[in-house]
């Protein structure tokens with residue numbers, strides 16, 4: 001008889017049924033260590049195989065690893081949602097798998113197949129199912145990483161790749177009303193194939209810390225980046241896409257290599273069209289943002305959230321917020337599909353349990 005798989009062992013673990021004694025709503029978006037993480041490796045030029053669940057914790061890595069020396073790494077973010085009936089759903093995980101593959105191709109990395117990615121996510125959720133918060137009180141955030149872990153001194157693609165998924169229960173990403181500041185000095189990315197803003201490269205995030213740190217010290221929730229070529233168009237915030245509403249029309253900046261093609265963004269566009277709104281993807285100027293009725297951001301972590309104000313060149317512009325906004329209507333439908341209370345007519349959800 002075959003030995004029990006790691007997943008079976010996890011599920012038999014006495015701890016796996018015990019509900020953690022934590023106040024789910026207080027977690028916010030900070031790391032809560034869970035029980036297991038998923039690890040799968042492959043040598044350069046080969047295919048990933050034989051992934052395993054291992055106890056969550058620190059792991060060994062060569063000081064000469066590609067990820068540590070040359071930033072050869074990408075990540076993903078998706079959530080597992082508990083329904084009222086107690087089952088667990090994922091939202092469009094194949095989109096995360098495909099985006100990871102696009103990023104891996106761009107950075108010359110091997111990547112898991114879509115099937116391997118989804119199965120690994122499912123195994124990680126099942127092994128940590130006691131950490132999926134009850135319906136309406138939060139979600140289990142999953143963080144797949146793909147990194148060059150082979151050792152080499154010279155600049156070049158790594159000789160080994162590691163795919164790892166860890167997770168943490170989360171509740172709200174932002175606290176209170178969102179007040180954004182337009183960043184005029186630092187740009188997040190450049191457009192076209194030369195840019196890496198369109199993939200979730202680990203190297204995209206730290207370079208804008210000076211801007212986000214300064215904005216947060218001034219009391220802002222986040223910064224809004226402008227295009228590097230002209231500084232006239234809005235792009236995105238540090239981890240979410242942007243939309244504006246004027247009358248019945250919704251528009252969002254085109255993803256042209258500089259902006260991450262968000263899965264929430266894509267889903268919100270589809271939901272808005274279904275609800276009868278006119279939606280356009282095109283370059284959006286700062287000027288038109290300043291005269292919009294409503295501004296909102298989208299992302300796995302932030303869901304769909306109204307932006308209460310934007311400050312540009314020391315002038316603060318306020319926008320409509322509250323339950324009657326377009327953003328809140330879109331948020332309600334999206335969250336309903338994700339948590340199983342609104343019929344999933346598009347086949348976006350994948351049941352794990």
Ligand SMILES: Cc1ncc(COP(=O)(O)O)c(C=O)c1O
Nearest residue numbers: 239240241260262263264299300
């Ligand atoms: C830079 C950036 N933009 C947008 C998003 C939103 O993407 P998604 O809706 O796929 O979470 C994220 C988060 O993944 C991000 O890091």
